[in-house]
Amino acid sequence: MQDRVDGEGAAPLYLRVRDQLAARIEKGLLTPNTRLPSERILAEEHNTTRVTARLALAQLEAEGRIYRSNRRGWFVSPPRLIYKPTHDYSFSENVTAQGRVPATETLDVTPTQAGTWLAARTGLTVGDPIVWLRRRRQIDDRPVLVENIYLNPKRLPGIETYNFDRSLWKLLREQYGVELRGKQIEMYPTALVDPQASAIGVTAGTAGLYVTRCSRDADGCFVEFDEEFWLHDALSIQVDVS
Amino acid sequence: MQDRVDGEGAAPLYLRVRDQLAARIEKGLLTPNTRLPSERILAEEHNTTRVTARLALAQLEAEGRIYRSNRRGWFVSPPRLIYKPTHDYSFSENVTAQGRVPATETLDVTPTQAGTWLAARTGLTVGDPIVWLRRRRQIDDRPVLVENIYLNPKRLPGIETYNFDRSLWKLLREQYGVELRGKQIEMYPTALVDPQASAIGVTAGTAGLYVTRCSRDADGCFVEFDEEFWLHDALSIQVDVS
DNA sequence: TCGCCAAACTGGTCTATACCAGATTAGCGA
DNA sequence: TCGCTAATCTGGTATAGACCAGTTTGGCGA
Numbered sequence: 001m002q003d004r005v006d007g008e009g010a011a012p013l014y015l016r017v018r019d020q021l022a023a024r025i026e027k028g029l030l031t032p033n034t035r036l037p038s039e040r041i042l043a044e045e046h047n048t049t050r051v052t053a054r055l056a057l058a059q060l061e062a063e064g065r066i067y068r069s070n071r072r073g074w075f076v077s078p079p080r081l082i083y084k085p086t087h088d089y090s091f092s093e094n095v096t097a098q099g100r101v102p103a104t105e106t107l108d109v110t111p112t113q114a115g116t117w118l119a120a121r122t123g124l125t126v127g128d129p130i131v132w133l134r135r136r137r138q139i140d141d142r143p144v145l146v147e148n149i150y151l152n153p154k155r156l157p158g159i160e161t162y163n164f165d166r167s168l169w170k171l172l173r174e175q176y177g178v179e180l181r182g183k184q185i186e187m188y189p190t191a192l193v194d195p196q197a198s199a200i201g202v203t204a205g206t207a208g209l210y211v212t213r214c215s216r217d218a219d220g221c222f223v224e225f226d227e228e229f230w231l232h233d234a235l236s237i238q239v240d241v242s
Numbered sequence: 243m244q245d246r247v248d249g250e251g252a253a254p255l256y257l258r259v260r261d262q263l264a265a266r267i268e269k270g271l272l273t274p275n276t277r278l279p280s281e282r283i284l285a286e287e288h289n290t291t292r293v294t295a296r297l298a299l300a301q302l303e304a305e306g307r308i309y310r311s312n313r314r315g316w317f318v319s320p321p322r323l324i325y326k327p328t329h330d331y332s333f334s335e336n337v338t339a340q341g342r343v344p345a346t347e348t349l350d351v352t353p354t355q356a357g358t359w360l361a362a363r364t365g366l367t368v369g370d371p372i373v374w375l376r377r378r379r380q381i382d383d384r385p386v387l388v389e390n391i392y393l394n395p396k397r398l399p400g401i402e403t404y405n406f407d408r409s410l411w412k413l414l415r416e417q418y419g420v421e422l423r424g425k426q427i428e429m430y431p432t433a434l435v436d437p438q439a440s441a442i443g444v445t446a447g448t449a450g451l452y453v454t455r456c457s458r459d460a461d462g463c464f465v466e467f468d469e470e471f472w473l474h475d476a477l478s479i480q481v482d483v484s
Numbered sequence: 485t486c487g488c489c490a491a492a493c494t495g496g497t498c499t500a501t502a503c504c505a506g507a508t509t510a511g512c513g514a
Numbered sequence: 515t516c517g518c519t520a521a522t523c524t525g526g527t528a529t530a531g532a533c534c535a536g537t538t539t540g541g542c543g544a
Contacts, residue, residue, distance in 0.1 A: 012496080012497060013497080013498075015446065038523075038524060038525080039525065040523090040524085048499080049499055049500065051293075051498070051499080051500090052497080052498060052499085054526095059446070059447045062433035062449055063432055063433040063447075064431070069507095070506075070524095070525075071508095071524050071526075072506090072525080073507095073524060073525075085481070182482075183483040183484075185479075185481040185482070186478060186479065186480045187479050188474075188477065188478040189306070189450075189451050189474040189475075190304075190305055190306050193305065203526080204257065205300070205301045207304055232430075232431040232432075236428060237427075237428065237430060238426070238428050239328065239426075239481055241427070242424050255528075280494060280495080281494080281495065292495090292530095293528070294527080297527085297528095310495075312496090312536075313493095313494050313495050313535075314537060314538085315493095315494060315537095316495085445495095
């Protein structure tokens with residue numbers, strides 16, 4: 001009731017809080033990966049409550065300008081990684097080339113069999129052997145994606161014995177002479193839910209981008225199916241067609 | 243305090259509400275474009291408050307399973323439109339081919355000049371003439387995107403005199419003999435903010451997908467630059483590479 | 485039957501508060 | 515100096531209301 005400076009066409013309070021924070025970021029007062037004032041402080045600064053402060057923060061989060069680290073605070077998002085899913089660049093090389101520091105962790109390697117879902121997308125037959133690989137990848141110590149990779153052991157015998165904390169693309173090329181040719185890519189924005197949200201260390205419901213990629217070698221033989229769950233603010237996709 | 247059926251590892255209440263709604267949708271009890279129970283009803287059904295009910299709804303919205311219509315209620319999302327930005331399909335044909343009903347409205351046509359931002363992305367020089375076209379496109383009466391199109395009048399003389407409530411791609415081909423060749427596409431998830439949010443009729447902060455496309459003809463001459471703001475649940479992107 | 489208006493209903497915004505669990509930090513004791 | 519503990523701080527979840535501005539609907543009157 002106290003400080004209604006606004007005229008008739010005033011924006012909602014939470015958008016004004018948003019604007020004030022956005023301005024601080026644009027002016028460079030808040031730089032990438034620095035912590036924002038806590039929700040309680042923000043609420044106090046604007047004579048409002050945490051609920052409203054959180055609305056403003058959620059808005060900026062949806063825009064990809066800030067992100068949250070579980071119970072540690074809100075941070076300014078770094079620039080998006082430019083990602084060209086049609087290229088064979090390795091994640092590590094791509095991240096490094098953009099002046100960032102990549103890291104990869106293998107979460108799990110399991111030999112299994114193709115189910116109906118995978119069979120329909122790869123052309124395999126249900127029951128065909130598959131090596132299922134789960135990895136988490138980071139940029140500058142921030143986990144930005146988890147992935148499920150389904151490898152074809154018929155084309156890649158002994159693949160499960162390798163170490164996967166490096167470029168898979170290099171491994172395929174150097175050890176198996178694979179030249180990837182055909183690729184079908186599909187992607188859409190969606191929220192990350194468990195188990196992927198937990199694996200990345202974010203709350204279920206955090207905005208993400210779901211990307212799948214089916215790769216074949218020069219003979220059209222199925223090599224790998226990749227399913228990536230990205231944080232929505234971590235990347236910008238580029239595709240060039242000629 | 244009353245109905246804590248949960249053991250020690252119970253999920254938060256808002257996720258249980260989410261699960262119950264998600265199950266109703268999956269079972270087909272709630273079909274695309276039908277209205278969900280109101281927030282107050284949902285809160286009552288689960289012996290909780292609107293705040294918690296809204297958390298559950300926001301979760302499903304982030305997943306792209308439901309959408310909101312301003313002060314009318316929450317509705318089940320229809321399937322995503324499959325969209326291949328590397329193809330020259332017209333929006334109308336693509337939507338029709340998937341059994342849906344498309345519509346296009348021209349919001350604005352303005353002759354103007356290229357600014358630094360557009361010049362950098364198109365190879366034009368600052369000050370070059372441009373025809374700026376704004377359109378809104380719908381699927382089954384739901385607005386799903388707004389777009390800014392920047393046309394090159396040097397390559398397309400008299401372009402501003404046409405009606406744009408139809409396929410631009412057909413217009414270019416039939417009236418100007420344009421065969422689009424080179425294309426640079428960039429996209430990333432972000433929230434829709436004004437003026438795009440208002441133009442689509444959603445609240446600022448609604449999740450979206452930002453897509454830009456720079457098209458050239460067979461001679462490499464710049465034809466059009468397209469900037470699309472999609473609702474995040476309305477589309478699935480597919481790219482095939484060979 | 486038709487058109488209008490008021491009531492009822494919807495989500496949008498907001499206050500004020502509470503308790504929890506995990507992360508961080510300050511300080512104390514070995 | 516080092517390591518541990520306890521206090522403090524953070525966001526996560528939740529309650530219980532309130533008022534507003536559009537949308538829809540029901541009923542009344544012409």
